[in-house]
Amino acid sequence: MRHALFLSLLPLAACGQVEPLQPAVGTRAPVAPAQSARAPTTEEMLTPPTVARPVRQEDTLRRSEEREDDPFDLPPR
Structure with a gap:
């Protein structure tokens, strides 16, 4: 059983060729x-275009400011 699995996965090891892509x-x-x-x-x-890799924004606050009260920030029940 192991040999059959090994032989079936062996062709996959050969498909990682490192060379420039060319048309067929x-x-x-x-x-x-x-x-x-x-x-x-x-x-x-x-x-990939820049749209595919957007810049991550950590926080919308740029300065140390008090956050406004959030009416949906409720304690757990």
Whole structure:
């Protein structure tokens, strides 16, 4: 049973190749987007836009201020 599991997972170990991505043989890279001067490179397509990684805001208060009373901040029952 162990050997069968090992042999079934062995091909997965080989699929982590480290080399630049290239289009498959006989196919072309994606065409340039509308109103773009050139097609994006592989690195540009793999880099997430800034919208996908928003900046984290820790707290909306910038200075040491008293917080307003919160009518929904009730003690537990």
